Amino acid sequence: MAYKDYLEVDIEKPVSTFVDLTNYFQARVGDARAYCKLHIKSGSNSVDMTNHKMRFYGKDSNATPFTAAGGFDDDQPGDDRQLGLITFYFPEGIFQKEGKWQEAYFKIQGEDGSDISTVNLTLNVLPSQVEMGISVRPFIPELEKTRTKINQALREMNAQQLLNQIESMKTTVGAYTDLIEQHAVLNKPETVDLVSGIVNPFRQQLTSQMDSLSSSVTSQMNAVKADVTAQLEKNKVRYEYFSGTMLNGCTGWIGGCLVYIQNIAIGFIMGWTHFPEKSWKNINFATNPLASKVDFSNLPAGATIMMMPAGTQARRAMKCAPDEKSGFQQIGLWNSENDYNSEVYDPAADFTYEFSFVASPD
Secondary structure (H helix, E strand, O other): OOHHHOEEEEOOOOOOOEEEOOOOOOEEOOOOOOEEEEEEEEOOEEOOOOOOEEEEEEEOOOOOEEEEEOEEEOOOOOOEHHHOEEEEEOOOOOOOOOEEOEEEEEEEEOOOOOEEEOOEEEOEEEOOOOOOOOOOOOOOOHHHHHHHHHHHHHHHOOHHHHHHHHHHHHHHHHHHHHHHHOOOOOOHHHHHHHHHHHHHHHHHHHHHHHHHHHHHHHHHHHHHHHHHHHHHHHOOEEEEEEEOOEOOOOEEEEEEEEEEEOOEEEEEEEEEEEEOOOOOOOEEEEEOOOOOOOOHHHOOOOEEEEEEEOOOOOOEEEEEEEOHHHOOOEEEEEEOOOOOOOOOOOOOEEEEEEEEEEEOOO
């Protein structure tokens, strides 16, 4: 799947007011799980959609509002969540009337809960080819669907048994009414016994039914709770932090972090270093804080940084990376080009650095 198959959506909201979905996606009335492939960008950079949420908002051509609808995944060929290449799925029942949508847009929520919306979208819904004026099932959010199912189950549970008990009670009360009409007067103990014989069995039956209902609801809620707990544990994010030590007269700090997400590990190495005079020519300046946790021999890692010499000397591009000659136990600084002779290394200098990588946890 090439980039051209994805619609670019820029969250910086450039000059263009609308993004036209027509050439990438046209919905049809009654569509179920329709989807559109999107490339989420911020200016010229792709947006890493890891740990982000995305929803669709807007009004259809009948001015019916839809909010917080649908979601995205990276399960289609060519998708890459870290590169912002995703597939957005519209929920079943959202396309109920043909025509252009009004005020349609996507909203992206970051890990910190902050929201950012895209520019307005041009979305055209075609009529159903099966039958014009097709009866479309209404769009119902997932929470509302779940609540409806639970209410329906509660209404139907043991309803027939309650009806049978009421019919039995009506028969017994009818027989007692006949006795009254025949002037068969009962004394107080007999009346109490008759009433007890009617009320107590009904109360026992009702208590039994309520206990059964309570047990069933409790069992279902426990199953839901266990499933939610399992899903949270499966998607649990773990962190590990490590520190390195400065070498060769350098001062500053260096740290490393590993973030475990399911079956991948994301690593970061960052810090700030001050080099004394005449020292920053191809030098190992610190120990590698992640050397004991990560095998760097098969994992390219490093970054080009900008050296900031003291005084008037111009800034210099250098390469910062784990040093192969030290068995990747140290972090070094090298010329990014082969111009070793003309370079001046006399003044003290500073630089900050940060590079990341993705590796298997094993």
